[in-house]
Amino acid sequence: MLNVDGVHPDAGPVKRIATATIGVGLVVLAIKYYAYYVTGSVALYSDALESIVNVVAGIIALWAVSVSFAPADSDHHFGHTKAEYFSAVVEGALIIVAALLILREAWDAYQSPRALDAPMLGIAINSSATVINLVWAQFLIRAGRARRSPALAADGRHIMADVVTSVGVLAGLAIASVTGWHVLDPIMAALVAVNILREGWHVVTSSLSGLMDQAMEPGEEERVRSIISGHAEGALEVHDLKTRIAGRALFIEFHMVVPEAMTVGDAHEICDRIEEALQGAFAHATVQIHVEPEGEIKQTGVPVV
Incomplete structure (x- = not known):
């Protein structure tokens, strides 16, 4: 549902969250690169x-959320909400490219393992970035679900995967610094790459499901x-x-059979009652009801109380 000025009420908050994500990402990148700079660790x-x-x-x-909130127009009668799925697909592809680059660096370091410089300092620096990512990832996942934004949810899942891999990297570096097993550094980098590949695959496949007009979950459809x-x-x-x-949009359609003698006005009143109830339960639902006469009854549909 749009505001009086034609703008979706979630547009501003989602755009602000997406903008903040870029800022958080730049801060975390700077911290993690500094951790790599002081240690020379390929895992970092x-x-x-x-x-x-x-x-x-x-x-x-x-970009995707900005496009997705554009109102319906003459070329896109159902709006632009699917734009966010394209963002998630591109993000998945970027994740896979990053994983391949990491594997190459890990292989080079595996062939020539070396002692790290100031490993404990690097671990401490990287840990602060990991904490920031953890907090922000949880926030993004909750915001993505609450506002039905695939782009925000995909960002949150990716950053959460980053948190998991960072914890693994830090643990591996701590062991390497204590034991002197310097080969653990490239091995941890390779494990990071494998985990990133897994997450990239998940992001792409879940987004493609949305592009294919996936139905509601069985439990939610039963609620409908x-x-x-x-x-x-x-x-x-x-x-x-x-x-x-389709992104934050939900489309529900069905046929409703009414008695032959029922007036159009009475049938319309039932439709309004059902539509209001569904939109009250599902904030972004568009409901389409096709009214049919008694002769179209099938005895196989939703029972009426």
């Missing part, structure tokens, strides 16, 4: 490289059925329920 280098991807992905996400059933008094049956998700 890989961690910093992933932060570069976070910044680039944040810029793409900002329950709401329809509880607010369709006067109708005979509801059937052919279909749902699809």
Whole structure:
């Protein structure tokens, strides 16, 4: 639902969050690169490289959410909400490229392992960046779910994966500094790359599902059925329920059978009642109801209470 000026109420907050993500990413990148600078660790280098991807992905996400909030026009009757899925696909591709670059650096370091400079200082510096990422990732995931933003949610999941790999890197470097097993540094970098590849694959596949007009989760669709059933008094049956998700937008459509003698006005009143209930439960829902006469009853649809 749009404001009186035609702007979606979530547009401002989501854009501000996307902009802040870029700023947080730049701060974390600077901290992680400094940790690499003081140690020469290829594992910390890989961690910093992933932060570069976070910044680039944040810029793409900002563009995507700006486009996604554009109102429907003559060429896009259902709006532009799917733009955020393209952002998530590009982010997944960038993650995979970063992983391949890290693997190359890890292989070179594995062939010529060396002692690290000031490893404990590097660990301390990198830890501060990891804490920042942890807090921001949790915030992004919650914001993405609350505002039905695939771009923010994908950013949050990626940064959370970065947190997990950073913890692994720090643990590996701590062991290497204590034991003198310098080969652990490139091995940890390679493990970071593998984890990044896994996360990149997850981001791409989940975004492609959205581009393919994925239906609601079974539990949520059952909730839709329950709401329809509880607010369709006067109708005979509801059937052919279909749902699809497009970013923050949700589309619900179905056929409603009414008695032959029912007036158009009475049928319209039932439709309004159901639509209001569904939009009250699902803030971004667009509901389409096709009214049919009694002869179209199938006895296979949603029972009416």
